[in-house]
Amino acid sequence: MAEHAAQTRALVPGSTIGMLGGGQLGRMSALAAANLGYRVHVFCPEQDGPAQQVCATATVAAYEDEAALARFADAVDVVTYEFENVPDATARFLAARRPVRPGPEALRVAQDRIVEKDFINSCGVATAPYRCVDSPAELEAAVAALGRPAVLKSTRLGYDGKGQVKIAPDTDLDKAWRLMGSAHGILEGFVDFDCEISVIVARGIDGEIVPYPAVENRHANHILDTTIAPAAISRAQASEAEGIARALARALDLVGLLAIEMFVARSGAILVNELAPRPHNSGHWTMDACRTSQFEQFIRAVAGLPLGSIERHADAVMKNLIGDEVHSWPAILAEPGAKLHLYGKAEARRGRKMGHVNRLYPLGGAPR
Numbered sequence: 001m002a003e004h005a006a007q008t009r010a011l012v013p014g015s016t017i018g019m020l021g022g023g024q025l026g027r028m029s030a031l032a033a034a035n036l037g038y039r040v041h042v043f044c045p046e047q048d049g050p051a052q053q054v055c056a057t058a059t060v061a062a063y064e065d066e067a068a069l070a071r072f073a074d075a076v077d078v079v080t081y082e083f084e085n086v087p088d089a090t091a092r093f094l095a096a097r098r099p100v101r102p103g104p105e106a107l108r109v110a111q112d113r114i115v116e117k118d119f120i121n122s123c124g125v126a127t128a129p130y131r132c133v134d135s136p137a138e139l140e141a142a143v144a145a146l147g148r149p150a151v152l153k154s155t156r157l158g159y160d161g162k163g164q165v166k167i168a169p170d171t172d173l174d175k176a177w178r179l180m181g182s183a184h185g186i187l188e189g190f191v192d193f194d195c196e197i198s199v200i201v202a203r204g205i206d207g208e209i210v211p212y213p214a215v216e217n218r219h220a221n222h223i224l225d226t227t228i229a230p231a232a233i234s235r236a237q238a239s240e241a242e243g244i245a246r247a248l249a250r251a252l253d254l255v256g257l258l259a260i261e262m263f264v265a266r267s268g269a270i271l272v273n274e275l276a277p278r279p280h281n282s283g284h285w286t287m288d289a290c291r292t293s294q295f296e297q298f299i300r301a302v303a304g305l306p307l308g309s310i311e312r313h314a315d316a317v318m319k320n321l322i323g324d325e326v327h328s329w330p331a332i333l334a335e336p337g338a339k340l341h342l343y344g345k346a347e348a349r350r351g352r353k354m355g356h357v358n359r360l361y362p363l364g365g366a367p368r
């Protein structure tokens, strides 16, 4: 392990960043870390994942394997993660040995949709109306209170629309409860939105906060398909979204990145949907259109370095390459203004994020 630079608390080049999770977010973070002279030691249960392919060292073990976690902690200077569902016991075990950034509070808030929405509202930030529902009877009462349409979600471990059921005027509630598939749910009022946006905000070890501009996200089959940067919203809405991001990052005492997914309601109101204390798919455009990408910014924050300039030198449209879409890579490579990023996954399964392409446009020129 390299020595810490005592005055700045920054990790000196040559230090090792421990990364929990071995997917594409870990891969792109590890590449950014390498550019800053750091080594990344990834810890994940899967062999030959996207991150492992580009990391200096990998531990392949279960997140519950305390002997492996102890060796990992001994081998790294700081711990971070590329997914928010790090088991609580794992985060606490590591936090007793090394700094974990962002800290356990960010994980606690982001892992449970009820805790998350309570936290967001406690910061004076609006969400859709919601009720905690832990039985079919409670679901019935909540639907009576919030009305239809509504959305039933599992409180934990839901992503890309998994564990989610729309409650339409004719939906049978017992069936919806079974489909949701968890003993703990949240019922949310359905937001009639103009568009979905997100802001990714970085907060440094010294409390400096730098939000990227709000971007628009379009989904297909519940999976992010396209991000357009910047979002076509009013100046006032953009600054409100950035203000929300700043407030939430400060309230979490975050060191690292926080992605905030929001709805722009037809009324013009901005409502927060979800938080992720890590790099986010809707920030991939920054790799080619900003002076400092979200991945470099993430590593800077976690390593205790000053944050970088986020100056945007182009508009961008990021398109995820999902499943078979990845086979279009030769055509993308031949396209001027397109930047291809592939994740090294062997099998192009349906719904699997295989890579993405960033298409760049002059400032103010992103197609809508």
Ligand code: AMP
Residues within 6 Å of the ligand: 128, 151, 158, 159, 160, 161, 188, 189, 190, 191, 192, 196, 219, 222, 261, 273, 274
């Ligand atoms: P989530 O897993 O919470 O990010 O939800 C996935 C997607 O479902 C969102 O990006 C929205 O498109 C849609 N969605 C989720 N919650 C709501 C809601 N309360 N009202 C309307 N649409 C929603």
